[in-house]
Amino acid sequence: MSQSGPGRPPHLVAVLVRHGVLPMELGLVHQLFGGAVSAGGSPLYEVVTCAPEAGAIRTDADFTVTVEHGPEALDRAGTVVVPASHEDDERRRDNGLEEPLASAFARIPPAARVASICTGAFVLAAAGLLTGARATTHWKSARRFRELYPRVELDADVLYTDGGRILTSAGEASGIDLCLHLIRRDHGAAVANAVARRTVVPPHRDGGQAQFIDRPVPRPQTSSTGAARAWALANLHRTVSLGELAALESMSRRTFTRRFREETGTSPGQWLARQRIEHARRLLEESGLPVERVAADAGFGSAASLRQHFHAALGVSPTAYRRTFRGPE
Structure with missing residues (x-):
């Protein structure tokens, strides 16, 4: 958990930008962290923008931004976020960071979190922060990233x-x-969900979810699997068969499976398992229901089955997940 709270200053998030920064990436950090408040309405984060050298920073649009803070803002950062720069990232060589960016990185406190957005991962890799670690970047840049940083375990599908x-x-x-x-x-979850509602974005997408890589657009169909999906979501607590779903759309199982994959990118069974996990997550985050009841409501039948599926999907037990992500009682 963050160290901000009653009697403590807000957690400082420093956004380290460079020439060619993407304005959306810069703005979203301020919008999201800046919108997180305590139950009493106090800001939980302070967000500042800094650069290796303060002054005018070009964006990848037709305007510049004036950055008032230089690298000294990194000295007290609890979290550092590095957005992408299309002017710089994929043109890098695997020979470390150039000055003055290297000097800026040297000021980041050892305990501070460092996060990248999009091709900002190239910078983290050049700084040696990703060596031997698992990382991701934009799927279009994956090939170049692997060429430059073969010692990073790149997963371009998450x-x-x-x-x-x-x-x-x-x-x-x-x-x-x-x-x-x-x-x-x-x-x-309560704070994060409030920020998501205010920003009108989904409150949670699992990190392991696939990136939306270009796929051929399916031909329009007169039928849809939407009604079946809605019915399944309303009946997660019970056994749901492929035959039932297909019958709801008046399709054969084979046709329904093909249409379902076209519309969702996954099979009915995989989709249903994901929805059960997501429902269990919400119950663990937002309710005090015992794990056995969560398992039943999400359609897993038993706590043992829930634990097995939960660990396979998220790498943690339901109890550990609740302890980490449930808001204050």
């Missing part, structure tokens, strides 16, 4: 990675997911 102190995210939108994940990790 939205974000959390290595504890070092975190990476894929594209611009997954930067939103990563920021909400950090808020959730610091202050629990």
Whole structure:
């Protein structure tokens, strides 16, 4: 959990920008962390923008931003976020950070978290922070990243990675997911969900969810699997068969499975398992129901089955997840 709270100053988030920064990535960090408040309405984070050298910073749009803080802002940062720069990232060589960016990184406190958005992962890798670690970046940049940093375990199929102190995210939108994940990790689901509602974005997408890589657009169909999905979501507590879902849409199992994959990118069974996990997560975060009841309501049948599926999907037990992510009682 974050150290901010009653009697403590807000946790400082420093956004380290460079020429060519993407304005959306810069703005989303301020919007999300800046919108996190305590139950009494006090800001939980202080967000500042800094650069290796203060002054005018070019964006990848037709305007510049004036950055008042230089690298000294990093001295007291609890979290440092590095957005992408399309002017710089993929043109890098595997020979470390150039000055003055190297000097800026040297000022980051050893205990501070460091997170990247999109191709900002190139900077973290050049700084040696990702060597031997799992990371992600935008799928279009994955090949170049692997060429430059073969000692990084790149997973270009996920939205974000959390290595504890070092975190990476894929594209611009997954930067939103990563920021909400950090808020959730610091202050629990209630605070993160409030920020998401205010920003009108989904409160949680799992880091292991696939990036939205280009796929051929399916031909329009006269039927849809939407009604079946809605019915399944309303009946997660019971056994749901493929035959039932197909019958709801008046399709054969084969046709339904094909249409379902076209519309969701996954099979009915995989989709249903994911929805059960997500429902269990919400119950663990937002209710005091015993694990056995959570298992039943989410359709897993038993606590043992829930633990097995939960650990396979998230790497933690339901009890550990509740302890980490549930907000204050």
